[in-house]
Amino acid sequence: MPNLTVVGAQWGDEGKGKVVDLLTEKADVVIRFAGGNNAGHTLVVDGRTVVVHLLPSGVVRERCICMLGDGMVVDPAALQQEMESVAAAGIDLTGRLKVSGRAHLILPYHLILDALRETTREALGTTKRGVGPAYEDKAARRGIRVIELLRPDRLEKRLAVAVEEANARIARQGGKTVDFQDMLDFCVEHGKRLAPYITDVSHELDLAIKAGKSVLFEGAQGLLLDLDHGTYPFVTSSTTLAGGASPGIGVSPAMLGNVVGVTKAYLTRVGEGPMPSQDDGEAGHHLATVGHEVGATTGRPRRCGWLDLVALRYAVRVSGIRYLALTKLDVLAGMGAIKVCVGYRLNGQELSLPPMDTADWSLVEPIYREVEGFDSLEGVSDFADLPPAAKAYVRMIEQDLAVKVALVSVGPGREASLPLHGVW
Ligand code: IMP
Helix, strand or coil, rough: CCCEEEEEECCCCCCCHHHHHHHHHCEEEEEEECCCCCCEEEECCCEEEEECCCCCCCHCCCCCCHHHECCEECCCHHHHHHHHHHCCCCCCCCCCEEEECEEEECCHHCCCCCCCCHCCCCCCCCCCHHHHHHHHHHHHCCCEEHHHHCCCCHHHHHHHHHHHHHHHHHHHHCCCCHHHHHHHHHHHHHHHHHHHHEHHHHHHHHHHHHCCCEEEEECCCCCHHCCCCCCCCCCCCCCCCCCHHHHHCCCCHHHCCEEEEECCEEEEEECCCCCCCCCCCCCHHHHHHHHHCCCCCCCCCCCCEEEHHHHHHHHHHHHHHCEEEEEEEHHHCCCCCCCEEEEEEECCEEECCCCCHHHHHHCCEEEEEEEEECCCCCCCCCHHHCCHHHHHHHHHHHHHHHCCCEEEECCCCCEEEEEECCCC
């Protein structure tokens, strides 16, 4: 059976949750490969809203095995809380949640370090979930992995080093240090709770693939937040590329299948960093209010603006996107003429690529094309029934990016989705 990889093509919050939920109709396994509970995926199923941060968005499909891959960072307390909240929403996880023992842990001191950094001039506008500091510890080779929760006797020595390091940094920044014994108790307690779910996910996935199961690889955030390819340093601390699924799980890149990039019909961003097509006027206000542009994880208002084809072309190339899922087209309705950023201008020169230097990216002026707007898309359930200007908008994107739009979403529920092409 084929596999599929779904990634964000902008600065996150593109609506991956809904797209993954739709596409998992045909998936046996859905697996996340990077990031942690900095992500926030909102799913609306049968009028019920479920927000997941760590669990893959396939969680609402009871037949799907849900896996958290090796490249993730897992806050065990947040995972516990999320498992309880999906259980309260009537979703049964028994026997279908698997957490990689190789994933790294976000421990309470990582949250303190993340929050402290946000008070300094190095602030990035992070989600303050401890994701960055946990990946820093991983790269420094003092991170604690999920598997270590199961053997507290072995964990003690390494945890002591990690806590000492963290406390030194916390103290330097005037924060409240943590107690080693509290950290150990935290690990022991969560180890007991998570034990039934901890496994060798890379191996289990291999067995599933060999048994002919279909796998959906679910990315987090969006390409422009990628540690290497995004607007560094205003990025997250892990990979957001489709190809990142391979190292983030321990699976051959040949297994990733078609890549579906998710993009809004306009653009949003939370946190610091360049966003050339940001609109702080009436248009931005319309997008923010009609699109309910508030962060699913932090509740922060999102910066809003016009679709940026320069950034999107870059995302398509770097992530190898073959199909696009275009979300929130309905939000553009009733705005009158719609602007689309088709190029950048920097020091009088036109650019068709984002500049490598993020400082330059902050200085570029967007070059806009104005296209015809359209009115309400309410009740539209077939692409053929979209107003001609809305169809033309979709076709313009396809043509510019040389990719097929596989799905257009015109509302939050599953039913407000207009499929154009099969992607499996
Ligand atoms: P961190 O991932 O919490 O370290 O935050 C780094 C940057 O990525 C900040 O600008 C965040 O707002 C942004 N970010 C992280 N996760 C998401 C997400 O799921 N959606 C949108 N932005 C995100």
